[in-house]
Amino acid sequence: MTDTRDICTSPSTPRRRFLIGSALTGAAPLIARSEPVAAAEPADTSDLRKPTSVDIHVNGRPFHLELDTRLTLLDALREEIGLTGAKKGCDHGQCGACTVLIDGRRELSCLTLAVSAQGRDVVTIEGLDGGGGDLHPMKQAFIDHDAFQCGYCTPGQILSAVSCVREGHAGSPEEIREYMSGNICRCAAYPNIVAAISQASEQMGE
Amino acid sequence: MQPFHYSRPVSLAETIVSGTQKHSRNAEATATFLAGGTTLIDLMKLDVMRPSHVVDLNSSAREFSAIRFDGSTLRLGAFAKMATVADHPDVISHFPVIAQSLSLAASAQLRNMATLGGNLLQRTRCAYFRDPSWAACNKRSPGSGCAAIGGVNRQHAVLGTSKHCIATYHGDFAQALMALDAAIMLIGPDGARSMPFASLHLQPGNTPHLETSLRPGEIITEILVPDGPWTRRSRYVKVRDRQSYEFAVASVAVALALEGSMVTDVRIALGGLATTPWRAVDAEDLLRGRRLNEASATEAARTAFAGAVAQAHNAFKISVGQSAIVRALLETAAMEAHRG
Ligand SMILES: Cc1cc2nc3c(=O)[nH]c(=O)nc-3n(C[C@H](O)[C@H](O)[C@H](O)COP(=O)(O)OP(=O)(O)OC[C@H]3O[C@@H](n4cnc5c(N)ncnc54)[C@H](O)[C@@H]3O)c2cc1C
Ligand code: SF4
Ligand code: FES
Ligand code: FES
Numbered sequence: 001m002t003d004t005r006d007i008c009t010s011p012s013t014p015r016r017r018f019l020i021g022s023a024l025t026g027a028a029p030l031i032a033r034s035e036p037v038a039a040a041e042p043a044d045t046s047d048l049r050k051p052t053s054v055d056i057h058v059n060g061r062p063f064h065l066e067l068d069t070r071l072t073l074l075d076a077l078r079e080e081i082g083l084t085g086a087k088k089g090c091d092h093g094q095c096g097a098c099t100v101l102i103d104g105r106r107e108l109s110c111l112t113l114a115v116s117a118q119g120r121d122v123v124t125i126e127g128l129d130g131g132g133g134d135l136h137p138m139k140q141a142f143i144d145h146d147a148f149q150c151g152y153c154t155p156g157q158i159l160s161a162v163s164c165v166r167e168g169h170a171g172s173p174e175e176i177r178e179y180m181s182g183n184i185c186r187c188a189a190y191p192n193i194v195a196a197i198s199q200a201s202e203q204m205g206e
Numbered sequence: 207m208q209p210f211h212y213s214r215p216v217s218l219a220e221t222i223v224s225g226t227q228k229h230s231r232n233a234e235a236t237a238t239f240l241a242g243g244t245t246l247i248d249l250m251k252l253d254v255m256r257p258s259h260v261v262d263l264n265s266s267a268r269e270f271s272a273i274r275f276d277g278s279t280l281r282l283g284a285f286a287k288m289a290t291v292a293d294h295p296d297v298i299s300h301f302p303v304i305a306q307s308l309s310l311a312a313s314a315q316l317r318n319m320a321t322l323g324g325n326l327l328q329r330t331r332c333a334y335f336r337d338p339s340w341a342a343c344n345k346r347s348p349g350s351g352c353a354a355i356g357g358v359n360r361q362h363a364v365l366g367t368s369k370h371c372i373a374t375y376h377g378d379f380a381q382a383l384m385a386l387d388a389a390i391m392l393i394g395p396d397g398a399r400s401m402p403f404a405s406l407h408l409q410p411g412n413t414p415h416l417e418t419s420l421r422p423g424e425i426i427t428e429i430l431v432p433d434g435p436w437t438r439r440s441r442y443v444k445v446r447d448r449q450s451y452e453f454a455v456a457s458v459a460v461a462l463a464l465e466g467s468m469v470t471d472v473r474i475a476l477g478g479l480a481t482t483p484w485r486a487v488d489a490e491d492l493l494r495g496r497r498l499n500e501a502s503a504t505e506a507a508r509t510a511f512a513g514a515v516a517q518a519h520n521a522f523k524i525s526v527g528q529s530a531i532v533r534a535l536l537e538t539a540a541m542e543a544h545r546g
Contacts, residue, residue, distance in 0.1 A: 048209040048210075048211065049209075052212065068209075069209070069210060069211070069212040069260075070207045070209060070210070070250075072247070091251065092248050092251065092252075093244055093248055093316060096313065096315060099315055105318045106314060106315050106318060107315055107318050107319050108244075108315045108316065108319065111243050111244050111247045111248060111316075111319065112243060112247070112319070113212070113240070113243065113247060113260075115212050115214075115262075116212075116214070116240065116243065116262050116264065118214070160314065160315065163314070164314065167289075167293075167314070169314070177450070178450055179314050180314075181313055181314075181449075181450035181451040182312075182313025182314050182315045182316065182451055183313075
């Protein structure tokens with residue numbers, strides 16, 4: 001992620017550059033890297049209708065996409081890449097159905113702009129299993145414990161659960177409940193979800 | 207969501223230039239910074255925030271994500287993730303109220319995304335503010351009135367309100383910073399400066415749309431928390447409608463220095479109850495030099511709400527807030543406070 005992806009900025013005046021220059025000198029101890037400002041010299045004319053290019057790794061595969069800046073990662077996964085495992089529940093960070101792993105951490109794809117996922121590694125429920133054909137232990141545990149009814153929240157629950165174990169927050173049923181509270185299940189399969197995570201947490205050996 | 211220009215500068219210098227640029231066709235519209243996006247993207251989807259230019263800080267500001275404690279000051283990078291800080295051993299052992307305020311906020315996913323700086327600048331959850339189909343909201347459109355006054359206002363503030371806005375400041379972390387007298391470091395077009403955290407947020411008064419004292423284009427880079435005899439004996443109590451993944455109905459950050467049961471110093475900050483992060487100074491004054499017990503804690507709790515103004519549906523917050531203060535004080539007093 002080293003390129004400056006400037007779609008629009010207006011020319012900066014010499015006076016502003018001077019101010020920035022002095023601002024940075026004044027702040028020198030705070031700043032590790034202080035290149036000259038000249039880099040930001042973009043055109044004013046860019047067209048908002050023009051798509052932006054984004055490169056994302058999803059489940060180990062590189063994707064090059066041309067997207068509207070407004071698109072969320074969730075919509076990019078579902079509508080552009082065709083991976084419909086991540087679900088749209090609330091679209092506002094309130095339910096966890098859209099949970100994916102980004103650079104190994106559980107995050108909400110509905111509150112992530114696809115353009116800001118540039119260069120990042122995304123894992124969805126489709127990519128959780130390793131090679132070899134075996135189900136990930138968390139998926140198997142959800143089946144063993146019947147940890148779903150309608151299944152709508154399940155991809156988010158499973159990815160969140162994998163992270164919960166990796167973060168070291170699956171030590172007890174109470175801890176699992178607290179650290180899984182970001183995943184709402186309208187079918188209230190909670191007791192079975194907690195049991196599944198307890199089982200998988202031992203098998204994952206992490 | 208309104209269309210916007212997106213840029214992701216790699217250097218801080220460039221970021222500051224982008225951050226102060228006015229978009230040519232709309233003199234009002236300066237750039238808006240993107241950190242974790244959990245407030246900004248949410249409110250852009252609702253058309254409450256309509257930036258014409260989003261400047262993503264995630265490449266240029268990454269250097270401001272360190273967490274360091276040198277024995278006298280805790281320095282928290284404003285771009286550290288809430289989850290990282292909540293789980294940091296120095297924060298947990300030396301500044302428990304900070305760790306608790308963060309781990310009791312939002313959800314694990316949100317805490318992995320959200321930054322400390324963004325957390326401090328989160329916007330109110332007032333339902334009328336969040337829904338532009340309500341015309342009257344002085345915060346969203348100055349001068350339009352306030353739909354919450356006389357509307358449904360169970361979640362609204364009882365402290366620091368004005369007749370123009372009663373919106374609650376919902377953040378948890380801010381209360382820990384209030385209690386511990388934190389300072390913030392800023393950088394912007396006019397250089398770097400610092401300010402007490404307590405001066406960041408502005409009460410609504412008759413300008414509820416002005417929420418902070420940040421200057422245009424300024425970025426919060428670091429949060430500095432001084433160590434003190436009260437920092438280890440500190441605690442965050444959060445009362446909610448459900449047990450987890452919910453904003454506070456009332457919350458209390460307490461930091462205590464005790465000699466026996468005598469209060470040598472105490473700091474109390476209140477969340478979910480006020481329009482800004484809120485320090486209960488009068489309650490603290492009442493307790494200093496006195497024994498801490500249920501009676502003195504109750505008296506302090508009453509004092510904290512002396513100036514409270516309730517609306518039709520939120521009077522219950524005063525008694526919930528008072529109970530939360532008593533509980534927080536007594537639980538904090540009962541803590542094993544480790545030295546050093
Ligand atoms: C469902 C839900 C539940 C939540 N529950 C809680 C809760 O219980 N307790 C709680 O405290 N919070 C809660 N939150 C709020 C959440 O913690 C905040 O949205 C989050 O901390 C914001 O941080 P961010 O990095 O995502 O900010 P962003 O959304 O990226 O930014 C927020 C604002 O701050 C500005 N900004 C960000 N960083 C800087 C900076 N360094 N300098 C200057 N300006 C900056 C941005 O321009 C923007 O205007 C909840 C949110 C959701 C969606
Ligand atoms: S309380 Fe404030 S934010 Fe809510 S409607 Fe009134 S003016 Fe708007
Ligand atoms: S769809 Fe993302 S949290 Fe609900
Ligand atoms: S299984 Fe139906 S929502 Fe969880």
